[in-house]
Amino acid sequence: MPRAIFLMAWNPRQGPIIVGQYPSSVELDKDKLIDLFGLALRQGDAAHFSEIELRGEKVILYFTGMETRMNFGAIIEDGENLDSLRGAMVRAVADLIVRGIMPSSEDEWKDLFERIRVYQEMPLEEKVGELFSDSFLRRVYDSLLELGISRKDFVLQRLGILQGSREEDILRAYIEILNSLGIFNTYYDEESMREYLFLMRDVVILRRKPKLYELIAKKIDGYKQEYSSFVQEYLENKKWLEEQETLASIFASPRLYSALKELREKGLIKIEDIPEELKSAMDVLEAYDICRSVDDLCYLLTDVAIVLMFPKYSIHKCLEQYSSGVLALKEVEAYLNAVKKSYQ
Numbered sequence: 001m002p003r004a005i006f007l008m009a010w011n012p013r014q015g016p017i018i019v020g021q022y023p024s025s026v027e028l029d030k031d032k033l034i035d036l037f038g039l040a041l042r043q044g045d046a047a048h049f050s051e052i053e054l055r056g057e058k059v060i061l062y063f064t065g066m067e068t069r070m071n072f073g074a075i076i077e078d079g080e081n082l083d084s085l086r087g088a089m090v091r092a093v094a095d096l097i098v099r100g101i102m103p104s105s106e107d108e109w110k111d112l113f114e115r116i117r118v119y120q121e122m123p124l125e126e127k128v129g130e131l132f133s134d135s136f137l138r139r140v141y142d143s144l145l146e147l148g149i150s151r152k153d154f155v156l157q158r159l160g161i162l163q164g165s166r167e168e169d170i171l172r173a174y175i176e177i178l179n180s181l182g183i184f185n186t187y188y189d190e191e192s193m194r195e196y197l198f199l200m201r202d203v204v205i206l207r208r209k210p211k212l213y214e215l216i217a218k219k220i221d222g223y224k225q226e227y228s229s230f231v232q233e234y235l236e237n238k239k240w241l242e243e244q245e246t247l248a249s250i251f252a253s254p255r256l257y258s259a260l261k262e263l264r265e266k267g268l269i270k271i272e273d274i275p276e277e278l279k280s281a282m283d284v285l286e287a288y289d290i291c292r293s294v295d296d297l298c299y300l301l302t303d304v305a306i307v308l309m310f311p312k313y314s315i316h317k318c319l320e321q322y323s324s325g326v327l328a329l330k331e332v333e334a335y336l337n338a339v340k341k342s343y344q
Contacts (some may be wrong), residue, residue: 001117002074002085003057004028005109006234007102008037010069015192016041019102022109029054037060037071049086049176060090062176068097074116079218087127087180088119094173095110097166125306127181128203132306137174137343144184144199148314149327149335152186152195183308185338189330194325198338201308205247206240212267212299219268220299230289230301246288247304255281260304263291268299311339 006021006028018030018241025092032054040063050061057075060082064070072093074085077205092112096102103109119127131137143158144150153163161167175197185198209227210216234240250256259281262269271293274282282298285291292301318335321327 001120002080003078004075005089005113005116006033006073006120007096007104008033008042008071008073016071020104020109020138022106022113022199024106024109029267033071033073033093037063040071041066041069057242060085060089062093064085064093064097065172067164068169070096083118083180085116087177088116090173090176090180091119092116094170094177097170121241124181124308126251126257127259128183128306128308129205129248131181132203132205132248133245133252135245136170140171140174141178141183141203144197145314147203148199148311148318149321149331150197152197155197176216181308182342184224185342187334187338189334196334198335199311199314200339200342202311202313204307204309206304206305206307207234207247208305210267210303211264216267216299219297220294223299226292227301243288248292248306250285250288250304251279251306256284259285260290263298263300264303268297271296271298274298310343315339 004021004023004026007019008016009019011017016034018028018033021028036050036052048063049286050063052059052061053153054075058078059075060276061071061073064072070093072089076082094114103112122130132141139159140155143155152219156163156168156171159171161171175184175186179186183199183201183203185200187196187198188194189196211228220226255278259278262275262278263285282291286293286298289301289305291298293299315336318327318332322329322332
């Protein structure tokens, strides 16, 4: 958890300014921060992370890019999980860029600080689900799924994003989040001066048998047959192809995710015992065929899981591109070595 966060931005009249911070009691070396921000602007830097020392404390900075021109920083404690913090910082920044509204009050800054804390403590499946419920993020992921490896400028072209645009800054923020989760990896080839994106893990959102399957079967008559019939129809009609975003949305919603965890832990629950704040969420899960109700009981029909898998399909597509002469041996080796290293 960072000790403090702050945001700098470009003002057309005043130049680089500190927009705000939390807690406000933490003293910042504003002159040094403004100098660093000004340097990034003068150099025309792309979005990136940097680490500095400020009055004897470690600070991590994220520069959003030349179009949005913001520098989001955090003063970090010893032993901080930097990957987790980077993901939390960029997720917060991406929301600010998309919404176009900056925190302006102490309460709003406190809320932003709290969101970063909560994000760091989220389980991996909740972080991934929250991302993959975003249609733009899914487009970014799908663009790389079919290739495994791609130059970053080619990804921009496929997504119809202009270099130097606000959309590119948003794209870079999403890429940083995916990097922090181990799904993407960014590789810069110094010889060719080209930036590549590697797909490190396939993201699969699927249904699975509840862990408390046998307990539910003892309490609900005909449950095993009901479950088998559902699975058979689900597979025959390939329903997983059309419900990826729907299932991801369960993890993106705190209420739905809390309701799912309640059912996971208990298998089934008396309807009268469902907490008031989760009743509407249970109704949504029932509409998604995650749970069902009979008499006075609500029970889990299928669990939902997000799994990060070895990118077998993408590696196959990568080798196909090499065979057809699209990719060079050096590019393929860099990708395969990155995947191998990620499992060590």
